[in-house]
Amino acid sequence: MSESGLPASWEVRHSNSKNLPYYFNPETKESRWEPPSGTDTEKLKNYMAVNHTPTARPDAAGQAEGKIRCSHLLVKHSGSRRPSSWREAEITRSKEEAIEILKGYEQRIQEGESLGDIAVSESDCSSARKKGDLGFFGHGEMQKEFEDAAFALEPGQVSSVVETASGVHLIQRYG
Numbered sequence: 081m082s083e084s085g086l087p088a089s090w091e092v093r094h095s096n097s098k099n100l101p102y103y104f105n106p107e108t109k110e111s112r113w114e115p116p117s118g119t120d121t122e123k124l125k126n127y128m129a130v131n132h133t134p135t136a137r138p139d140a141a142g143q144a145e146g147k148i149r150c151s152h153l154l155v156k157h158s159g160s161r162r163p164s165s166w167r168e169a170e171i172t173r174s175k176e177e178a179i180e181i182l183k184g185y186e187q188r189i190q191e192g193e194s195l196g197d198i199a200v201s202e203s204d205c206s207s208a209r210k211k212g213d214l215g216f217f218g219h220g221e222m223q224k225e226f227e228d229a230a231f232a233l234e235p236g237q238v239s240s241v242v243e244t245a246s247g248v249h250l251i252q253r254y255g
C-alpha cells in the first residue's frame with residue numbers, strides 16, 4: 081500500500097479543466113474520478129488533505145489567457161476508452177446508438193431545452209453533477225477533437241456531434 085492509500089502504480093492527478101483530483105494508472109493508462117477498488121480510503125483522505133488542496137476556481141481572468149469555458153454532454157458507447165460511468169457500470173450501447181441518442185438531445189436543445197438540464201441526468205461524464213460545466217480550459221488541455229470543436233464555437237453556440245476516445249459529445253461554449 082502506498083503513502084496515498086491507493087493500490088500500487090495508481091497515483092492522484094489534478095484535472096485543471098475540472099479543478100478536481102482524479103486517479104491515474106500510468107501502467108494501464110486508466111483514469112477515473114473515483115478511487116480504484118482496493119484503496120485505503122481513510123489513508124487517501126488524510127493524504128489528500130495534505131497533498132491536494134484544491135486550487136482557486138478559474139476566475140473570469142481565465143478568459144483573458146486565450147481560455148474558453150464550455151459545458152458538454154457525453155454519451156459513452158462500447159468503443160469508449162472507459163465504457164463505464166456514474167450512470168451505468170458497463171456501457172454496451174453501440175457508437176451509432178450513442179449518436180442517435182445525442183441527435184435526440186440536439187433536437188430538444190434546438191426546441192429550447194438547455195444542454196445543462198439534460199446533461200445533469202443523461203451525461204456519462206462526471207461533470208454531469210455540474211450540468212456539464214467544465215470551467216475554463218486552454219489549448220492542449222482537452223482531447224484534440226474536443227478542443228478543435230470547442231474553440232470553433234461562437235459564445236452560446238452548441239456543437240454538432242463530436243467524437244473523442246471518451247465517447248460522443250455535444251459541446252456548448254459559454255458567454
Ligand SMILES: O=C(O)CN(Cc1ccccc1)C(=O)c1nc(-c2ccccc2)[nH]c1C(=O)O
Pocket residue numbers: 095102103110111112113152154161162164165204205206207214222223226244245246
Ligand atoms: O477516456 C478515458 O480513458 C477516461 N475518461 C477520461 C477521464 C479523465 C480524467 C478523469 C476521469 C476520466 C473518460 O471516460 C472521460 N472523459 C471525459 C471528458 C472528455 C472530454 C471533455 C471532458 C470530459 N469525461 C470522462 C468521464 O468518465 O467522466
